[in-house]
Amino acid sequence: MTGRLEATLRSRIDGGGKCLVPYITGGYPGWVDAVRACAANGADAIEIGIPFSDPVMDGPVIQKASQIALEAGATPVSIFQDIRSLDVGVPLAVMCYYNTVFHAGHERFANDLVAAGVSAAIVPDLPLEEAGDWCAAADAAGIETVMLAAPTAPDSRLPRVAERARGFVYSVGLLGVTGERAELALTATILAARVKKITTKPVLIGVGVSNAAQAVEASRVADGVIMGASVVNRMVEGGSEAVGLFVAEVRKALDGATW
Amino acid sequence: MSILQTPGSDGRFGEFGGRYVPETLVPACQELEAAFADAWNDPLFRADLDQLLREYAGRPSMITECHNLSEQLGIRLFLKREDLNHTGSHKINNVLGQVLLAKRMGKKRIVAETGAGQHGVASATAAALLGLECKVYMGEVDIARQELNVFRMRLLGAEVEGVTSGSRTLKDAVNEAMRDWVASVETTHYCLGSVMGPHPYPFMVRQFHRVIGDEAFEQMNEATGTSPDFVVACVGGGSNAMGIFSGFIDTPARLIGVEPAGGAAVSRGQPGVVHGMKSFLMQDEYGQVAEAHSISAGLDYPGVGPEHSYLASIGRAEYPTVTDDEVIAGFQLMSRAEGIIPALECAHAMAWISREAKNMQGKTVLMNLSGRGDKDVGQMMSILKDLA
Numbered sequence A: 001m002t003g004r005l006e007a008t009l010r011s012r013i014d015g016g017g018k019c020l021v022p023y024i025t026g027g028y029p030g031w032v033d034a035v036r037a038c039a040a041n042g043a044d045a046i047e048i049g050i051p052f053s054d055p056v057m058d059g060p061v062i063q064k065a066s067q068i069a070l071e072a073g074a075t076p077v078s079i080f081q082d083i084r085s086l087d088v089g090v091p092l093a094v095m096c097y098y099n100t101v102f103h104a105g106h107e108r109f110a111n112d113l114v115a116a117g118v119s120a121a122i123v124p125d126l127p128l129e130e131a132g133d134w135c136a137a138a139d140a141a142g143i144e145t146v147m148l149a150a151p152t153a154p155d156s157r158l159p160r161v162a163e164r165a166r167g168f169v170y171s172v173g174l175l176g177v178t179g180e181r182a183e184l185a186l187t188a189t190i191l192a193a194r195v196k197k198i199t200t201k202p203v204l205i206g207v208g209v210s211n212a213a214q215a216v217e218a219s220r221v222a223d224g225v226i227m228g229a230s231v232v233n234r235m236v237e238g239g240s241e242a243v244g245l246f247v248a249e250v251r252k253a254l255d256g257a258t259w
Numbered sequence B: 001m002s003i004l005q006t007p008g009s010d011g012r013f014g015e016f017g018g019r020y021v022p023e024t025l026v027p028a029c030q031e032l033e034a035a036f037a038d039a040w041n042d043p044l045f046r047a048d049l050d051q052l053l054r055e056y057a058g059r060p061s062m063i064t065e066c067h068n069l070s071e072q073l074g075i076r077l078f079l080k081r082e083d084l085n086h087t088g089s090h091k092i093n094n095v096l097g098q099v100l101l102a103k104r105m106g107k108k109r110i111v112a113e114t115g116a117g118q119h120g121v122a123s124a125t126a127a128a129l130l131g132l133e134c135k136v137y138m139g140e141v142d143i144a145r146q147e148l149n150v151f152r153m154r155l156l157g158a159e160v161e162g163v164t165s166g167s168r169t170l171k172d173a174v175n176e177a178m179r180d181w182v183a184s185v186e187t188t189h190y191c192l193g194s195v196m197g198p199h200p201y202p203f204m205v206r207q208f209h210r211v212i213g214d215e216a217f218e219q220m221n222e223a224t225g226t227s228p229d230f231v232v233a234c235v236g237g238g239s240n241a242m243g244i245f246s247g248f249i250d251t252p253a254r255l256i257g258v259e260p261a262g263g264a265a266v267s268r269g270q271p272g273v274v275h276g277m278k279s280f281l282m283q284d285e286y287g288q289v290a291e292a293h294s295i296s297a298g299l300d301y302p303g304v305g306p307e308h309s310y311l312a313s314i315g316r317a318e319y320p321t322v323t324d325d326e327v328i329a330g331f332q333l334m335s336r337a338e339g340i341i342p343a344l345e346c347a348h349a350m351a352w353i354s355r356e357a358k359n360m361q362g363k364t365v366l367m368n369l370s371g372r373g374d375k376d377v378g379q380m381m382s383i384l385k386d387l388a
Helices: A004-014 A031-040 A060-071 A076-084 A098-104 A106-116 A132-141 A158-164 A186-198 A212-219 A229-256 B023-040 B043-055 B067-073 B091-104 B118-130 B140-145 B147-155 B170-184 B201-224 B239-248 B306-313 B324-338 B344-359 B373-383
Strands: A019-025 A046-049 A092-095 A120-122 A144-149 A169-172 A203-206 A224-227 B016-020 B063-065 B076-081 B109-114 B133-139 B159-163 B188-190 B230-234 B254-260 B270-274 B276-281 B364-369
Touching (some): A004 A019, A019 A031, A019 A060, A019 A203, A019 A229, A046 A060, A076 A106, A098 A106, A106 A132, A132 A144, A158 A186, A169 A186, A186 A203, A186 A212, B016 B270, B023 B043, B043 B091, B067 B076, B067 B324, B067 B344, B091 B109, B091 B118, B091 B239, B109 B170, B118 B133, B118 B147, B133 B140, B140 B159, B147 B159, B159 B170, B170 B188, B201 B239, B230 B239, B230 B344, B239 B306, B324 B344, B324 B373, B344 B364, B344 B373
Parallel strands (some): A019 A046, A046 A092, A120 A144, A169 A203, A203 A224, B076 B364, B109 B133, B109 B188, B230 B364
Antiparallel strands (some): B016 B276, B063 B076, B270 B276
16 A cells, blocks of 8 residues: 555656655754745655754764754654644654664554654664564554665665665665765765666655755656755754745756756 | 574674664675674684784783782682783774774775774774774763873874764764764775674674683683683673673673663663664663763763673673772772772772672682773873872
8 A cells, every 4th residue: 555655756756746855853943833834835745853862874964953952852752742733734754763763662653653643754774674573563553664775785685675665765865974965976866776777666865965956966867855954954044934945946946847 | 502692694692783774884784794704714814813913912811810909808809911912901802803804805994983092092003003094983072081092093093083972972983983984884994892883793893802701711720720700891882891701601600791880781771772783771761872971981881782781681691880989999999909000991890899899708700901091090190189
């Protein structure tokens, strides 16, 4: 059965468009308004980060935002409560590190996501080999678990990653952690092309997609992009208004390009 | 069958261990697992490593019977003298193994995390010897309390980068080293400094350190005709303890891993996942990793290697705690009674032995003196003001 996240992305893709999924650090002061701004300005889905004390896949921007959110008292429970009242009309995915899930318990965490109205989960430190128990609980609850495909994966591995992925396949744009880069890495489109070849699921590029031009460049091969540090940076510097303007700019660039 | 496990490809010790890393690092961990297995079974690699351990690190390290402390405490106390290794601690055993392996794998660069600086110094040393580039991540709090080791690393040609995130200690240095590795995995080996992290690190690092226990087993037999009643070591990540426990795990010896009260993963933690492994972990009600607090930078860590969690869970090893004040007393006790200044890490083991001696009267106790205290004298000068 196709979940809400995948169905939403598919309808964008089937209409000839490209998907835009911004990331917002949950619990950061003003984050709820930032999520609304994303939804109002053309996001197809929104990724909400649950801050963790030790975010090994994140660069300085998201690390700092996470730390501020934690210092402001953010917890998974408080973030789920806020999400429940969001009602932004687009599917939501949480991005969280595995200890948050493990500590809560797989079934409880999956049920909490459902209760909060979240469609999907991305757990960047839970690779295929360790994902079985969580995926079983998530599948049972109807939560789509997005899997990450990395540039280092050999051809023999990618089909297994894509097969297990729900919602979309997260094609990691570069060797490295989240953060803005001057240029889109060459690896981004190379990997996305490899993944596209072996799956019919939506393939989105994330990590190192930093502006509208890079989003368009990435989407020449992929079905769309996830934008994290660039969005969080706007939230930190200019609040929800800056987030809205940025998301609108990327949306316009994606909609205006010819594919 | 030995209690000492050889984990399968899932890297488990009971329920603990595993490989919880970003997808980018999975192939690198698999490659390392295969390369280590291949090297460990290759007599040429083992001969190269043995030669380095002998002629460069100064192995075998001796055991010393502590006559003064033995009399004072009413026990028979022996020290395994890892403090006499080149670079001043047991860390060199693992590092020579890993850097030799990195070279064999064609890597040009290593990254390492360090707490007290002993693993950083050992990594910088091995990198200098074997001609690899070396970058060491160290928390800013630790840089301040271990400036001598920072200078030693730089002198050895390593780049030392201060880590300003989180608690600015060992835990955050591990995060930063992993972030570096995610970006540099094609050319770089992550030279992890303890029996922790994703598979194969806990197993591999234990294998590189088991020389401590294997030597000590023979040496104790020679000295006493049998195995000791107690084998005691300090535990942060737990590499020196795993090394010495390896030699005695199938003997009747009680195995004691002493944790700092402020970083007691086993006694105060719950199972959790961080730094690539499932193990006991100090954390809050939402799974946020707690910040450890210990006088010793090398033990200032909220987690512990997964094999220790396993040994604790089956009751084969015990993990008591000592306070910073007891450690300061232990540090002075060994210095004055035996003329040996222990590393603050090892002073934890000394503190436990001193506290529990009344319950061990007449027993033979082997303590792993995993490092020397020279690095700690600056810090201790500010604590023992009447001596400074």
